[in-house]
Amino acid sequence: MSRRNHEPRGVTVEALKVALLGCGSVGTQVARLLTVHAEELAQRVGAPLELIGIAVRTLGVDRGPDIDTRLLTTDAAELVKRADLVIELVGGIEPARTLILDALASGASVVTGNKALLAEHGPELYEAAEAGGVELCYEAAVAGAIPLLRPIRESLAGDRIRRVLGIVNGTTNYVLDKMDAAGLDFADAVAQAQALGYAEADPTADVEGYDAASKAAILASLAFHTRVHADDVHREGITSVTAGDVASARQIGAVVKMLAICERTVAADGSEGVSVRVHPAMIPASHPLASVREAFNAVFVEAEAAGELMFYGRGAGGLPTASAVLGDLVSAARNRVGGSRGPGESTYAHLPVRPMGEVVTRYHISLDVADRPGVLAQVAKVIAEHGVSIETVRQQQIPAAVSDAGEQGRASLVVVTHSATDAALGATVSALAGLDIVTAVVGVMRVEGED
Amino acid sequence: MSRRNHEPRGVTVEALKVALLGCGSVGTQVARLLTVHAEELAQRVGAPLELIGIAVRTLGVDRGPDIDTRLLTTDAAELVKRADLVIELVGGIEPARTLILDALASGASVVTGNKALLAEHGPELYEAAEAGGVELCYEAAVAGAIPLLRPIRESLAGDRIRRVLGIVNGTTNYVLDKMDAAGLDFADAVAQAQALGYAEADPTADVEGYDAASKAAILASLAFHTRVHADDVHREGITSVTAGDVASARQIGAVVKMLAICERTVAADGSEGVSVRVHPAMIPASHPLASVREAFNAVFVEAEAAGELMFYGRGAGGLPTASAVLGDLVSAARNRVGGSRGPGESTYAHLPVRPMGEVVTRYHISLDVADRPGVLAQVAKVIAEHGVSIETVRQQQIPAAVSDAGEQGRASLVVVTHSATDAALGATVSALAGLDIVTAVVGVMRVEGED
Numbered sequence: 049m050s051r052r053n054h055e056p057r058g059v060t061v062e063a064l065k066v067a068l069l070g071c072g073s074v075g076t077q078v079a080r081l082l083t084v085h086a087e088e089l090a091q092r093v094g095a096p097l098e099l100i101g102i103a104v105r106t107l108g109v110d111r112g113p114d115i116d117t118r119l120l121t122t123d124a125a126e127l128v129k130r131a132d133l134v135i136e137l138v139g140g141i142e143p144a145r146t147l148i149l150d151a152l153a154s155g156a157s158v159v160t161g162n163k164a165l166l167a168e169h170g171p172e173l174y175e176a177a178e179a180g181g182v183e184l185c186y187e188a189a190v191a192g193a194i195p196l197l198r199p200i201r202e203s204l205a206g207d208r209i210r211r212v213l214g215i216v217n218g219t220t221n222y223v224l225d226k227m228d229a230a231g232l233d234f235a236d237a238v239a240q241a242q243a244l245g246y247a248e249a250d251p252t253a254d255v256e257g258y259d260a261a262s263k264a265a266i267l268a269s270l271a272f273h274t275r276v277h278a279d280d281v282h283r284e285g286i287t288s289v290t291a292g293d294v295a296s297a298r299q300i301g302a303v304v305k306m307l308a309i310c311e312r313t314v315a316a317d318g319s320e321g322v323s324v325r326v327h328p329a330m331i332p333a334s335h336p337l338a339s340v341r342e343a344f345n346a347v348f349v350e351a352e353a354a355g356e357l358m359f360y361g362r363g364a365g366g367l368p369t370a371s372a373v374l375g376d377l378v379s380a381a382r383n384r385v386g387g388s389r390g391p392g393e394s395t396y397a398h399l400p401v402r403p404m405g406e407v408v409t410r411y412h413i414s415l416d417v418a419d420r421p422g423v424l425a426q427v428a429k430v431i432a433e434h435g436v437s438i439e440t441v442r443q444q445q446i447p448a449a450v451s452d453a454g455e456q457g458r459a460s461l462v463v464v465t466h467s468a469t470d471a472a473l474g475a476t477v478s479a480l481a482g483l484d485i486v487t488a489v490v491g492v493m494r495v496e497g498e499d
Numbered sequence: 500m501s502r503r504n505h506e507p508r509g510v511t512v513e514a515l516k517v518a519l520l521g522c523g524s525v526g527t528q529v530a531r532l533l534t535v536h537a538e539e540l541a542q543r544v545g546a547p548l549e550l551i552g553i554a555v556r557t558l559g560v561d562r563g564p565d566i567d568t569r570l571l572t573t574d575a576a577e578l579v580k581r582a583d584l585v586i587e588l589v590g591g592i593e594p595a596r597t598l599i600l601d602a603l604a605s606g607a608s609v610v611t612g613n614k615a616l617l618a619e620h621g622p623e624l625y626e627a628a629e630a631g632g633v634e635l636c637y638e639a640a641v642a643g644a645i646p647l648l649r650p651i652r653e654s655l656a657g658d659r660i661r662r663v664l665g666i667v668n669g670t671t672n673y674v675l676d677k678m679d680a681a682g683l684d685f686a687d688a689v690a691q692a693q694a695l696g697y698a699e700a701d702p703t704a705d706v707e708g709y710d711a712a713s714k715a716a717i718l719a720s721l722a723f724h725t726r727v728h729a730d731d732v733h734r735e736g737i738t739s740v741t742a743g744d745v746a747s748a749r750q751i752g753a754v755v756k757m758l759a760i761c762e763r764t765v766a767a768d769g770s771e772g773v774s775v776r777v778h779p780a781m782i783p784a785s786h787p788l789a790s791v792r793e794a795f796n797a798v799f800v801e802a803e804a805a806g807e808l809m810f811y812g813r814g815a816g817g818l819p820t821a822s823a824v825l826g827d828l829v830s831a832a833r834n835r836v837g838g839s840r841g842p843g844e845s846t847y848a849h850l851p852v853r854p855m856g857e858v859v860t861r862y863h864i865s866l867d868v869a870d871r872p873g874v875l876a877q878v879a880k881v882i883a884e885h886g887v888s889i890e891t892v893r894q895q896q897i898p899a900a901v902s903d904a905g906e907q908g909r910a911s912l913v914v915v916t917h918s919a920t921d922a923a924l925g926a927t928v929s930a931l932a933g934l935d936i937v938t939a940v941v942g943v944m945r946v947e948g949e950d
Contacts, residue, residue: 081804085659091724091847092656187654193805195646195654202653203638203646205543205833206825208536273542336811339790353532353822354644357812360787361805371804374657382656388839396542 063098064381067127067156069147070137071104071111071120073366074161074188078135078373080114092378094385101127103138129154133381135373136160145169152176152184157380159373161188167262167278170269174393183389185376190263191216191345193368194361195375200270200349201391208352209271212310213497216263218343218363219254220286220306222246224328225341227294228303234289246343246364256285257306260326264308267347268324271310273397276324282404284327293328293491296414299442300464300495302330303338307496313402321402330412331497338497405471410439410495412464413477416487419445419457423485427461430483434476437466458487464495514549515832518578518607520598521588522555522562522571524817525612525639529586529824531565543829545836552578554589580605584832586824587611596620603627603635608831610824612639618713618729621720625844634840636827641714642667642796644819645812646826651721651800652842659803660722663761664948667714669794669814670698670705671737671757675779676792678745679754685740697794707736708757711777715759718798719775722761724848727775733855735778744779744942747865750893751915751946753781754789758947764853772853781863782948789948856922861890861946863915864928867938870896870908874936878912881934885927888917909938915946 066082068075082089082099090096102115103124111117121127124147128134134151136158138144144165151158153176160166166173166189177184187197191214200209215221219241226237238255241247253259261281268276286306297304307329313321331338336358340346345363350356362368383389417423424443431438442462465473481489517533519526533540533550541547553566554575562568572578575598579585585602587609589595595616602609604627611617617624617640628635638648642665651660666672670692677688689706692698704710712732719727737757748755758780764772782789787809791797796814801807813819834840868874875894882889893913916924932940 077804081657085657088659088848089657092845193802194808195650198654199646199650202830203649203826204822205829206532206536206540206827207822208539336790339787351644351822353528353818353825355813355816355819357645357810359808359810361808365806367804368806371655371658371802374804375654376657378656379653382842383839386840388834389837391833394543397539 063096064093064132064384065100065130066097066377067101067103067131067134068099068137069103069124069127069135070139071102071115072137074369074373075102075137076111076114077366077370078137081370081374089374089378093381095381097377097381100130103127125150128156131156132384133377134158135377136162137373138162139164141165141168148173149176152180152182155180155182157183157185157384159185159376159380161186161369161373163189163259163262163266164278167265170266171275171393178392181389183380183383185380185390186266187376188369188372190266191347191359192361192363192365193371194345194347194359194363196347196359197266197270199359200267204349204351204354207354209349210312210352211350212267212271212308212347213337214263214267214308214347215305215337215340215345216308216347216363217254217260217306218345219247219251220260221340221345222343223255224286224289224294224304224306227289227291229341231291233291234287255287257283257326260306260308264310264324264326267308268310268322269395272312272322272399273394274322274399275395276322276401280324280401282325282327282407286328289328290491292414293493296412296462296491297330299462300330300412300440301333302495303333304328304493305331305337307331309496312399313406321400323402323404323407325404325407327494329494329496335497405469405474407470408467409470409473410465410467411473411477412462412491412493412495413480414490414492415461415463415480416446416490417459417461418485418487419459423459424461426483426485427463427480430479431463431465431476434472434479436468436472436476438463439466440464460490514547515544515583515835516551516581517548517828518552518554518582518585519550519588520554520575520578520586521590522553522566523588525820525824526553526588527562527565528817528821529588532821532825540825540829544832546832548828548832551581554578576601579607582607583835584828585609586828587613588824589613590615592616592619599624600627603631603633606631606633608634608636608835610636610827610831612637612820612824614640614710614713614717615729618716621717622726622844629843632840634831634834636831636841637717638827639820639823641717642798642810643812643814643816644822645796645798645810645814646823647798647810648717648721650810651718655800655802655805658805660800661763661803662801663718663722663759663798664788665718665759665798666756666788666791666796667759667798667814668705668711668757669796670702671711672791672796673697673794674706675737675740675745675755675757678740678742679749682742684742685738706738708734708777711757711759715761715775715777718759719761719773720846723763723773723850724845725773725850726846727773727852731775731852733776733778737779740779741942743865744944747863747913747942748781750913751781751863751891752784753946754784755779755944756782756788758782760947763850764857772851774853774855774858776855776858778945780945780947786948856920856925858921859918860921860924861916861918862924862928863913863942863944863946864931865941865943866912866914866931867897867941868910868912869936869938870910874910875912877934877936878914878931881930882914882916882927885923885930887919887923887927889914890917891915911941
């Protein structure tokens with residue numbers, strides 16, 4: 049290996065041309081900070097960063113004092129052609145995909161926060177970056193301001209990540225936090241999140257877990273050096289989480305969180321794989337993720353050598369997300385000045401993604417049952433027949449006033465299982481639901497964060 | 500700016516030669532992981548990493564099954580000459596400094612965890628790396644396994660860091676945690692930490708804050724793009740923290756933590772500076788750092804755009820620290836294969852380091868006073884005369900049984916101040932100590948983590 053010498057670093061005269069695509073809350077902050085901190089950024093990069101244009105859909109909108117209207121254009125494609133660095137904050141698949149591919153092909157490095165696009169078309173974008181000899185950066189795509197992807201890609205590059213457990217969607221964390229702390233039901237908590245700007249008018253992407261699933265795909269790809277597509281992610285939203293679930297969680301010393309879970313798995317025959325899923329789950333109140341409140345994000349990483357790590361901060365918002373975008377921009381620009389590049393796609397491991405049925409988890413099952421002798425024995429028998437074992441059972445009479453089962457009376461039976469495959473646990477719940485003595489399956493939720 | 504094309508990435512045939520200096524608990528794990536994960540690391544780097552030798556002081560020691568004794572040598576200087584990458588885990592100033600300078604001069608990139616050396620001679624090492632056209636990496640030097648320095652250097656490169664508040668010494672956190680949770684006094688807590696291997700036989704470097712001060716200097720240098728030397732750090736250890744201080748903290752809803760605090764300051768005339776200090780302080784129990792238990796580390800970063808971030812994990816131990824070393828090694832090796840380099844020293848800001856007297860903080864002052872009318876008025880007058888204002892006062896009679904002031908009786912008076920300069924607060928305490936009515940200054944501690 050030859051020993052290389054580099055030119056000494058210093059501020060070159062020629063500016064790097066930056067194109068900004070999209071001027072929403074993040075784009076506005078990016079444009080503002082590029083101006084306000086121009087001198088400092090130039091020092092860090094080794095060359096000035098010149099914002100040469102901002103592509104928007106329509107020109108006639110008032111964009112406030114931070115946006116120089118002379119920079120605005122509706123011709124994004126033309127703007128991209130003139131840039132050394134392109135910041136894509138348009139969102140969605142098209143035209144973002146085509147604009148990014150054009151930018152990479154023309155030799156511009158791209159910074160994006162577009163999680164949906166990355167989870168759908170990541171490999172195509174990476175290949176275009178590789179072919180163009182440029183960089184693709186997307187720290188802002190997962191957990192907003194929190195430096196997370198770079199640590200996973202670079203700081204932990206000498207380690208083996210076993211599991212990533214993350215609160216990566218601020219909207220659902222806010223909703224679940226309010227259901228827990230303020231006793232709100234789901235609809236009221238969503239309405240409050242909307243009133244505060246933490247949830248969209250149409251909250252589907254957040255509450256149904258689409259946003260978290262995209263992020264989980266990105267995290268799993270990086271953590272396990274394996275391509276994981278959005279469709280590979282098992283996804284369940286929080287729309288069916290009830291105040292009862294939240295109360296049940298508290299009774300076992302847990303809280304309900306919407307989690308993105310990426311795990312390295314080892315099958316009985318020793319073959320390795322990964323599982324990637326997003327769903328609400330009960331985690332112990334003592335787990336570091338349990339105390340993540342409001343719309344904050346946090347990601348818990350378990351690595352073979354490093355042990356347990358947690359990254360905490362703001363997962364959304366114009367200004368925090370702009371921090372991640374600018375961090376990527378400075379890094380890509382500095383590499384450009386230095387004639388180098390950050391790491392590209394790393395997918396050498398090619399681990400298979402396991403179906404949800406094979407994932408090992410635990411269930412919290414809350415049943416309404418007839419209040420008579422022998423009920424627990426029947427329930428326990430059905431559970432055992434599915435190869436599942438019980439960790440705890442809590443049985444409680446339901447007061448007559450709220451009971452509608454006539455003279456018989458009813459009881460509440462809460463079972464927390466030991467670990468088993470999701471398929472076995474799901475089959476167990478179906479079988480329990482079919483028992484005469486089970487009046488209703490009140491709630492079923494996975495229990496995570498232990499092992 | 501010209502558009503550059505790069506060679507496609509791939510595994511080259513030629514191995515990169517790695518020299519390991521030091522074979523303690525971290526070095527042993529590094530050697531082991533280099534072997535166990537050789538194939539995976541080669542994939543990530545794009546070339547195999549070949550461990551060509553391990554420099555030790557003496558050869559006759561049993562080093563366990565993870566160390567190939569054929570690699571051992573006592574001639575570190577000769578080993579360095581043959582390496583592409585040098586891992587320095589010897590610690591201390593010499594011969595570590597000379598070995599690193601020789602390595603950098605000969606064109607080898609260096610990975611080190613040597614905080615004392617960096618805090619003393621960082622600029623010299625950086626200049627040697629620059630001159631050699633190679634990299635100097637030291638993620639392991641601060642907060643062990645936690646990816647912290649790379650996020651600060653790269654992910655937050657587009658942001659402005661306002662403050663870094665960190666628990667960066669696991670030994671002192673363990674001791675203070677045991678004083679709080681188990682009610683131990685300082686000496687017993689240290690003895691327990693020693694028994695568990697969390698504290699050295701001579702715990703001076705940890706309990707007197709030298710270790711934390713080195714880390715604070717490194718953090719401040721990176722966060723504020725300014726050279727900060729170990730001697731610039733105001734340092735106070737935890738040896739004078741008493742069970743009474745811990746109990747007093749709890750009474751105001753706080754906990755005592757040993758903190759490294761790096762702040763950007765703005766003087767009355769608008770001029771910017773930095774302050775860097777390590778000392779025990781009371782922080783609110785609700786602060787994310789308050790729940791960092793045992794020997795864990797955590798660093799809280801406040802940045803202008805990103806807002807509040809926290810990084811949490813293991814700050815020491817052979818295996819966790821090896822993760823940070825290997826992350827740096829893979830990164831430096833990958834850059835070498837790709838013909839590039841990570842960011843070098845960034846000190847363009849040249850901010851002055853303010854003396855401790857100018858630092859703005861708050862004090863918790865616990866006094867024994869004579870129990871008679873007018874005492875509070877006198878105390879309040881002295882405090883006001885120093886330009887300090889009071890946030891809370893709590894006065895409590897000391898039961899006669901424990902009072903030794905004769906017929907007069909005594910009271911406990913606890914004052915928590917509003918913010919003022921450390922000089923004004925220190926002068927206030929001196930003046931209070933001089934009052935006739937003050938029997939004893941029982942405890943004085945800074946209050947941090949708010950505003």
